[in-house]
Amino acid sequence: MSFPHSLPEPRLPDPTGGPALRWGILGTGWIAERFAASVLRHTNHQVVAVGSRSEEGAQRFTGRLGGEPLGSYAELVAHPRVDVVYVASPHPQHVEHALLAIAAGKHVLVEKPMAIDATGARRIAEAARAAGVLAMEAMWSLCLPKFRVLRRLLDDGVLGEPTMVSADIGEYFPDAHRIHDPALAGGAMMDLGTYPLTLATWVLGAPTEVAAQGVRGPTGTMAQTTMTLRHGDAQSALHASALVETPTVAAISGTDAWVSLDGPWYQPGSFTLHGRDGGQLRHLEAATAHDGLYWEALEVAHCLGEGRVESGIRPLDATIATLEAMDQVRAVTGDRLAGES
Ligand SMILES: NC(=O)c1ccc[n+]([C@@H]2O[C@H](COP(=O)([O-])OP(=O)(O)OC[C@H]3O[C@@H](n4cnc5c(N)ncnc54)[C@H](OP(=O)(O)O)[C@@H]3O)[C@@H](O)[C@H]2O)c1
Known part of the structure; x- marks a missing residue:
């Protein structure tokens, strides 16, 4: 597909338009x-x-x-x-x-x-x-405006065939933080790894093959994990760390174009669409961190306003698919959690 002249507009719910939950x-x-x-x-x-x-x-x-x-x-x-x-x-x-x-x-x-x-x-x-x-x-x-634009780019075929997703997330947490507590399912996967795994499965679907390595942290939890996943003919390379800061950037590469997301990519922020011939389009979004949490509340209101009990942005089966991928990763690294089935 030829490189577009502009990015699609995100379809956003009106902050005061749905039911006032x-x-x-x-x-x-x-x-x-x-x-x-x-x-x-x-x-x-x-x-x-x-x-x-x-x-x-x-x-x-x-x-x-x-x-x-x-x-x-x-x-x-x-x-x-x-x-x-x-x-x-x-x-x-x-x-x-x-x-x-x-x-x-x-x-x-x-x-x-x-x-x-x-x-x-x-x-x-x-x-x-x-x-x-x-x-x-x-x-x-996934409820943020930038992911709605990305969804349209993927659905419209602007990237061609998505073939590679790379994403990292890394943040230093002191030893006493909940994230390192074995009794609270501590480690990098639950709080952090869920983001790159969500991105990979959102773009490429469920993995068909999983390779991973984990490193244990100060309290014995799996505090850092690297993953390489195969999704049919596509791949993702992902990592998550609760031990150190990492750039926390992501890229989605297709056969026609690719996207680089500014860090921290899972929060509100900007991205660039790159064409193979060097063309670029920039989506600008203020990096407002957790002030962007309201978009998920609006998604709930939007669904209920339409009489739906499941989100099209985050359907339950997609959540389950991400957790199945995470289960597979943890089985490979030996990341057993207290209380898991
Ligand atoms: N979306 C995001 O960006 C984001 C960011 C951070 C965390 N999270 C997620 O949000 C969840 C909570 O994380 P958090 O950082 O807010 O944790 P937190 O600060 O430790 O708060 C958890 C709260 O849960 C309640 N709680 C119930 N049972 C508990 C137990 N057995 N031990 C400790 N607290 C218990 C406590 O509230 P009461 O004492 O009032 O009952 C506590 O204040 C996690 O699943 C995490 O993955 C999401």
Whole structure:
């Protein structure tokens, strides 16, 4: 296909156009605070209730961001004004907490990874489908404007046949951080590796062959992993580290054109489309980090506004496929997690 004159416009939901969802926040940690702040800043949604394992935890959170403080998750999911529960507990608790909300008849947006393995994600998918409620993995990157432009470039064949994806993500975390805790499914894969694996499977589909190597960190978890995956005739080269900073850039190469994503590529930011003849088009997007979390809330509202209980951007089967790939990688590296099936 010939190199385009301009990039396609992303199809974006209107921040105030869908239903004004009433969120219940489950867990009051690092990401929950950023999610609530972003949603309150950019949408007409409300945070109506916040559930914590303790009264003090809930009050600390609502003191800053509002909402009714509740000292248990059971009270949160039973709250009559809550439409949708955002599950922001550590990874090994996602299944239990998502199932709790689904059993109470609530829609759920579950932090990534949806579960520590594909079996857990399948349990959430089955429960949500049986209850007729929405369940979506909070894979926020795919909801950002730049990934919507990329999807159109891929679907329109602008890149030709996608043949190679390379992506890394690396961030130093001190030894005491949750990410190194063996009891909380610590290591690089859950928090970080899920991003490059999502990108590779989003572009190239499920891997047909997996090779990987892992390095253990200070607490014995698999704190750094490199992966080379075959997807039919295409390949991906991915790595994730919780030990060191890396450029955190990504590239998608097709037979006609390729894309380089500025780092950190999984957050809001810009990318360049390169033609084989040297032509370039630049997608400009402000690098606003986690202030971009509201796009995933708008995707939930957009689906519910259309009467759909599954996201077209992050369908449940795609979440399960990413976790199946992660299960395969961890089997190769010997990255066993406490509590996995
Ligand atoms: N999208 C992103 O960019 C992004 C970034 C960071 C993290 N995440 C994801 O979000 C999830 C939470 O990460 P986080 O960094 O926010 O973690 P965090 O700061 O440790 O917060 C987790 C919260 O979960 C609750 N919790 C429930 N059971 C717990 C247990 N057994 N141990 C510890 N806390 C427990 C706690 O809230 P209460 O005490 O109030 O109950 C705690 O504050 C992870 O799955 C992670 O992958 C996503």
